[in-house]
Amino acid sequence: MRKAAFEKVVPPKDSSFKVFHCKASFASFEGRWHFHPEYEIVYLPSGRGKRFIGTRISRFEDGDLILLGPNIPHNCFNVGFESEEYEEYVIQFNGADIKEMSKYFKEFGDIEHLLIQANTGLTVNSDKKHEIGALIKEMVDLSPIEKLLRLFHVLHQFAQVTYQSLDARQYLALSVTTTERVKDIYKIIQEQYQTNISTRQVANEIGMTESSFCRFFLKNTGKTFKQALTEVRVQNACNLLVNTDNTISNIAFDCGFNSLSLFNRLFKRVVDDTPNSYRQKYVNHLQVSIPKIA
Incomplete structure (x- = not known):
């Protein structure tokens, strides 16, 4: 029996988080049903299908944009994809550091709130997902510092739009005082x-x-x-x-x-x-x- 696999997210040496683009019919990560402590943004420019996240399965149309909090088990997003050509852009980052910044910079307040809401998973169903997606698509070719600044911009834009909860459960919701x-x-x-x-x-x-x-x-x-x-x-x-x-x-x-x-x-x-x-x-x-x- 296949357990939910722990995915170890390893950013490039010159970056604090990971950004990648994939067009393969099957994602390279071996464990389809997996989890990781990092937050994850996934943008699918087009297509329809089903998401398998936590104990919930939900549909998406005309592409997808989601934000998952830490330790939410999920299938790779090509699983359940119903259209012909699969393409995804993924950002995986440590949200604890960004939450910490909100203590010193009030400008990060809306992003901190967004990350708290993301503990159950979030999706954008309006056309705004493609506006944010366009910002994400450009990140792949940016320099490390430009990627970081763009991540803040993407999160800020995500916080400004209307999003819905995916009602997903974490494997184990750990408090800030986790040891x-x-x-x-x-x-x-x-x-x-x-x-x-x-x-x-x-x-x-x-x-x-x-x-x-x-x-x-x-x-x-x-x-x-x-x-x-x-x-x-x-x-x-x-x-x-x-x-x-x-x-x-x-x-x-x-x-x-x-x-x-x-x-x-x-x-x-x-x-x-x-x-x-x-x-x-x-x-x-x-x-x-x-x-x-x-």
């Missing part, structure tokens, strides 16, 4: 969510008592470890419901749930839909056509 210890816990969740992982086990792995671990995790993430683990499991179940023809029972157990009834109940709580309805709605009614996972 290396929380990152270690996050890594354990990603690697072991299919097992019968417990708070005592994780606490032992990171050298804390169980009670101290529970308090620490809740303080730094705003949720219990059990809630975070459930969300990761459900995210991966959504991926399998759409990307495979595995039975719902097998998917439940593959994702770490020890009973089908528990899976159904928690899936409903997180996604606000049943697993069967989710699969039927997004596979049959929308006629989703994407590669099966081997």
Whole structure:
């Protein structure tokens, strides 16, 4: 079974963020279902299709412009693309540094607000997406300093237009006070969510008592470890419901749930839909056509 893969974003040596243009029919990144801590802007100049982001699937027409916050699992955007010629422009950047700048420069206030809203994913449906897209397309050939200044301009323009939320969930929404210890816990969740992982086990792995671990995790993430683990499991179940023809029972157990009834109940709580309805709605009614996972 394919888990959501961690994509390590490596900017060029002379830049603090990454910008690239792709016209390949299949994106080069091996893990189609993936996540990363960087923000991501994706512009598709033309075409129609479906987005697979978090637990949600939504349609776009006449190209697309989206902004994703950190750690939102998503498929590469060529998956679900229905038109003939695929083309994308992508910007991946660390938003924490830009948010920090708003403390010293009031001019970044609207951008800070935009990045906060992007924690659930944003899309622009009006023609403004192509105006912003034109600015993005030019970035590929700019010098590093010009790219940086253009990024600020793109974010400012994005903040001025009407956008809609994609209602996507992060794998684990970490607070500003995130520590290396929380990152270690996050890594354990990603690697072991299919097992019968417990708070005592994780606490032992990171050298804390169980009670101290529970308090620490809740303080730094705003949720219990059990809630975070459930969300990761459900995210991966959504991926399998759409990307495979595995039975719902097998998917439940593959994702770490020890009973089908528990899976159904928690899936409903997180996604606000049943697993069967989710699969039927997004596979049959929308006629989703994407590669099966081997």
